[in-house]
Amino acid sequence: MLYGVWFNTDVYMLFLKPISTLTFDDVEDFCRRFHENIRVEYKSRFDDSVKNKLPKVLSSFANSYGGILIIGINAPAGVPQEPYEGIVFPEREPGLTVQNICRDGIFPEIPLYTSLISSRVQGKAFLVVQVNESPKSPHAIENSTQVFVRSEGGTERTALADIARIERMLFRRADVSRRWNEFFTQSWDFAQSVNMNQKYAYREIRIGPLYPVEALMTREAIYDFLADPKRRVVAGFHFGQLLRSPVGALIARDQNVERFLNIGGFGTLHYVEPYYSATYGGEANNFLDLWSMAVPVWKMLMLSGALMEYANASCELRIETHLRNISGQAFFSNTNPVMSLPITTVATSVSASAQVSSQNLSGSASEITVDLMYQLRWPFGKEPAPTIDQVRPIVRNLLGSG
DSSP states (O other), X not given: OOSSEEETTOTTOOOSSOGGGOOHHHHHXXXXXXXXBTTEEEESOOSHHHHHHHHHHHHHHHHTTOEEEXXXXXXXXXXXOSSOOOBOOSSSOHHHHHHHHHHHHSBSOOOEEEEEEEOSSTTOEEEXXXXXXXXXXXXXXXXTTEEEEEOSSSSOOEEEOOHHHHHHHXXXXXXXXXXXXXXXXXXXXXXXXXXXOSSSOEEEEEEEESSOOSOSSOHHHHXXXXXXHHHHHHTTOSSSEXXXXXXXXXXXXXXXXXXXXXXXXXXXXXXXXXXXXXXXXXXXXXXXXXXXGHXXXXXXXXXXXXXXXXXXXXXXXXXXXXXXXXXXXXXXXXXXXXXXXEEOOSSSOEEEEEEEESTTHHHHHHHHHHHHHHHHHTTSOSSOOOOHHHHHHHHHHHHHXX
């Protein structure tokens, strides 16, 4: 079972596509196939009684195997009854209501997705709520005093977790961080084996599932993904060796500009490129170009989005960008070297991070890049830092030309 990753091909065969794209036909088909069970629950109303139960129901999904709640389905004894007509929601955005209830009533907060789907009956709709199995479990309710899990059988499908179950959840939470760190430690070993080192200033990009616990794809599939010439060109690896690794595949490029890209079975991506002194007017200088970081960041975001689509998966992504070994190093303050003043930072490295959904990553990659570049630029220089609105046109101009 995957923790934190929603597979379209998962063993339970729930919805066959992201809930943001569901239609009435999808809801109808789901109700005909599934009675209430350890991963499915229905509610016929959206009144105060149901709202009060939401923290218990949805936290139990997160603490167990994840699941789907559909509000607007009459299901006596857990069996959906036709016709599936939905209900009239008094709120304009009932999904936001659910999120607010869970944000206030569950600790730590659970990741969830909602979609309001129109019925064939005018004015009525269904609210679909998806909760993934969470490596941040145990999630507690009632002022962090009660931890519920899903149970088999009976009409009440939630049960208080015992100490042994809570201990397993805590171990699972610690395991997530360990797997993330292990991948990048191993990836640096691969990078060094192809003569990429950490001695000089370099830029590094890390992207992967927020909860990397189970493999998204086989190493053979990763190799085939990177072997596609179009993807390699988009990622800046028109030239370079495609190499197999024990956990996936990587590309090393040493022509003109050194680059390293490694992808592992968890869907985790690692990009490294040394920083080179800029040249303009035919003369080399010791300045580095800060803003050029925007181009590989955007390319890796687009590549990660394509990877998630290739794996037929949807999840929350963790994005990290780093400028390393830059203590005392001067950077351009402007994209035009002639118009720039040198800027430095007191830090030996500068980092930026973001957390986004893999759904529609290609559509949001530009704005995510803007945010990351704003974070990276902020620690440099003595004058006031540019605002994010000032950074936006700089980044978009670079992406248009990059």
